[in-house]
Amino acid sequence: MSQISLKDVTKRYGTLTTVDRVSLDIGQGEFVAFLGPSGCGKTTTLRMIAGLTLASEGSVCFGARDVTDLPPYLRNAGLVFQGYALFPHMSVAQNVAFGLEMRKVGGAEAQRRVIEALALVKLDHLADRLPKQLSGGQQQRVALARAIVYEPEVLLLDEPLSALDAKLRHEVRADLRRLQSKLGLTTIFVTHDQDEALSVADRIVVMSAGKVEQVGTPREIYQRPASRFVAEFIGMTNIFAGGVEPGGHFRTAGGESFAIPAGTRRDGISAFAVRPEQIVLRRAAAEDGADAGCLPATVEDIVYRGALTELVVRTASGMPLIVQRQNSDLPQADEPRPGDAVIASWPSGSTMLF
Ligand SMILES: Nc1ncnc2c1ncn2[C@@H]1O[C@H](COP(=O)(O)OP(=O)(O)O)[C@@H](O)[C@H]1O
Ligand SMILES: [Mg+2]
The missing domain is CATH 2.40.50.140 (Nucleic acid-binding proteins)
Incomplete structure (x- = not known):
């Protein structure tokens, strides 16, 4: 059974359809990238999977569970979204613990899991720092630790590396990929950067104007683009x-x-x-x-x-x-x-x- 299953997921704002009947099955442990130009509906689709935006039509299932109408905290997804910034007045450890508190995990158990999550992103030595005392890359890693600490079924990441310079982006994305396969986390990663999608994803979903243009492995997408749009968007042609x-x-x-x-x-x-x-x-x-x-x-x-x-x-x-x-x-x-x-x-x- 697929871990995430979208059926005809659609989002309308008034008469404007921004996501148009997107259907997709994502397997357990798969790393999928949503790729497409700005405004094509990547974030909106991801928000509907996360429960931050409700679908106008269609359904979202996590395994056998229909989560279409559930709020985010009942979906058990780890989120790294733009605008989901770290709390500036809380330490790194407190930021990471926050998601556990929301889920009524406290005490020694919470402490152990926070340290574990921070160790995974190699930041356990900075647990007591404030976000402003960290570099951009370190802050992104804390956001990642915060998203995985409660052992979510799925990880949903919206351009999580966009604030980083090229070198750091490379590093963090390699870390992310390692972490993802180590934990076997089913992951959706939104990006407008084709290099990023080609280098991290098991499969790429290319979107254009609210629709899925092609789904395939990086190799399939690059070598056998299904449309002129995909050929022009991925790589030079x-x-x-x-x-x-x-x-x-x-x-x-x-x-x-x-x-x-x-x-x-x-x-x-x-x-x-x-x-x-x-x-x-x-x-x-x-x-x-x-x-x-x-x-x-x-x-x-x-x-x-x-x-x-x-x-x-x-x-x-x-x-x-x-x-x-x-x-x-x-x-x-x-x-x-x-x-x-x-x-x-x-x-x-x-x-x-x-
Ligand atoms: N709350 C909203 N109300 C109206 N239109 C929206 C809203 N949110 C997004 N849109 C529109 O939906 C389209 C897709 O947006 P988005 O999913 O953010 O694209 P992407 O993440 O691919 O850049 C855009 O045209 C955007 O302007
Ligand atoms: Mg977006």
């Missing part, structure tokens, strides 16, 4: 408008023709996409024709980005194409330069059609 010709090639609006994998669906296709890291550039030679999948282009821009180099090349029809190359090799004598004529190609199996 070169997209060409056009259509499939009777001969089985994709012809762009600008007239380029690309091979497509055998056996792909052909009707209703209006866009062709290829990821920047799939594209290989070689120097154009006199004998190069306009072979399908081999695209003559001119190097326009080269941007060094540390681990990789990004090149912008422009096709004969004027389409820009972004190409990424890993910077693991030593610099080579025939590095492309702006103005060079090149041939871009890619494995036809790496292409995506929408």
Whole structure:
């Protein structure tokens, strides 16, 4: 049985539908990320799971228990929400103990569990500090300890790392992932950051305009996006408008023709996409024709980005194409330069059609 089960969960504000018939099953111990642009309904969906907002329609179940109409404290979910700040006048230990007191756990038992929760987030040595005496990352960890101290069935986190700088975000999210799998906590993690979702989640739920666009593993979402929206939202993508010709090639609006994998669906296709890291550039030679999948282009821009180099090349029809190359090799004598004529190609199996 799923640990969390949503059936047609919908939220309306007057005539505005902000979450539209979201259905989803999350397994015991699974780590799921809700990912999507700002305003797509991630927080609202999570709030309905937490009980902070009531669904207009549909149902929310935790295991066999229908919690749709229960208040948050009867759902047994650990919450880290924006605006759920630490109490500034209470020590770290008191902040963490608060959830236990609400659940009538006190005395030595409460003390033991507070220390245990703080040890899990590696903050037991700071139990007596006030929140303002902690760094941002430490405060986020206290919020996490406060959410897990009463051993919730599920952990619901709304952009819990957004206030942290990049390095700290990396650290805390690794800690979070370790903690989550150690405790086997069923977790939903809301983020608008695709890197974060790809790196922590077992499965990603991509949302757009109140609806679920795709549910899948990070690999599935990245390699087999179900829609153009997902392809463009997750990672960088070169997209060409056009259509499939009777001969089985994709012809762009600008007239380029690309091979497509055998056996792909052909009707209703209006866009062709290829990821920047799939594209290989070689120097154009006199004998190069306009072979399908081999695209003559001119190097326009080269941007060094540390681990990789990004090149912008422009096709004969004027389409820009972004190409990424890993910077693991030593610099080579025939590095492309702006103005060079090149041939871009890619494995036809790496292409995506929408
Ligand atoms: N209390 C509310 N009343 C009216 N509209 C709301 C309310 N809360 C959220 N919304 C709207 O619902 C949509 C989804 O919001 P939200 O769930 O916060 O998105 P996300 O977390 O994905 O950024 C937004 O358009 C937002 O303006
Ligand atoms: Mg939000």
